[in-house]
Amino acid sequence: MTYPNVHLAHFIDRPNRFIAECRLQETGEMVTVHVKNTGRCKELFHPEAEVALSYQPSPKRKTDYDLIAVKKAAAWINIDSQVPNALAARAIQDGTIVLPGLKGAVMSVKREQRFAQSQFDILVETDTGNQAFVEVKGMTLENEGIGAFPDAPTLRGLKHVTELIEAIEAGYQSYVLFVVQFEKITSATIHTAMQPALAQMILSGQQQGLSVIAYNCSVTPATIAIEHQVPFDVTQTFEDPNSER
Template sequence: MNFTPPLRQATLVKRYKRFLADVITPDGTELTLHCANTGAMTGCATPGDTVWYSTSDSLTRKYPHSWELTQTQQGHWICVNTLRANMLVKEALLAGQIPELSGYADLQSEVKYGAEKSRIDFLLKAEDRVNCYIEVKSVTLLQQGKGYFPDAVTERGQKHLRELAKIAENGERAVLLFAVLHSGIEDVTPARHIDARYAELMVQARASGVEVLACKASLSPEGLVVERKLIVNA
């Protein structure tokens, strides 16, 4: 997935009101960026970090600049725009870059499903196999050298695990796919210390037949590329 044109850089002053961040560009210009990440962004938004942002050509946007990447003072690269995870995964699925999820003829996005009225990120179909439901989660939390999800209590994420478990129990394929968008993360663990219920539901979902995968992306101001598979711990 390419950033066209390539991103521009600035220095983070502060993030506030969840959706906004103030930065200073190399020439001293002060800008307010839109932040598409509603999570805690722990370790992703330290004042003084380098921010890489895109600019929309829309004339109706109040904040035309969007925060895409953080380059931390420790040298890590993080994609903080959670919308990019699905874009990256969709591109990888269409290109056959995730072997476990290849061989399907049809890909649909944002399909309604489940008793709790959810929308699955991707639904894969083929005549010779059962349908495959894929829920994508962006992983950016690094603590004590470990990658964790979620970074805050997520009732929505809990609902998705319950829905996926039902899909698997009904004989179709259900996949929880972690898109690892932090250069320092080498494995993924459910964040029991943050959301114990989510961790419990993930164990139950796996027992019901839900497949749990993790793919790490390489990150740069030019774009994101699915790089390799990572281990997901219990």
């Protein structure tokens, strides 16, 4: 995916989870921008951190810019919470993302399909008549090469995993797919200290046939693209970089 009209800026402040104050690099102008991620992202939003803004003015918008990426050390991290689903659907369709154990070849990829009380991100149908639900989660939290989800408690995520397990019992295949929105990562895991119930449900799901996979992305200020699969281990120890912030 390529974003239009990208400008570099410096992060100044985040008054609430929806907006941030930034200073454009080329002009020094202060602008209020929409943050395309309602997560905490405390380890990313340091004062003067370099950020990428997409300029998309419209009479229907309150802000002219979207904050889409943050530079952490020498690497860019995409924080757009809307992009993982689109990337995943496209990559499953073209074979960049492989769903392990999928029964048959992918014939169709449908977005936002309902099951029980949930609306899962993707329904895959195969040439053998099998169906698989894929719930996509973006991952932006990282420390020492380990990526983790979530960066804040998510009852919605816990509910999705619970109902993915129910879908297995109903004859579907079920997957949790983490789209890691940065490139340099050695492994992905669940932030157990943040939400132990989610880690336990993931582990229980894996024992019942739930597949949990992660793919990293190459990221620039204006682009993001799926790269390759990275190891996922729910038992991996993760130290929260925000524990002292």
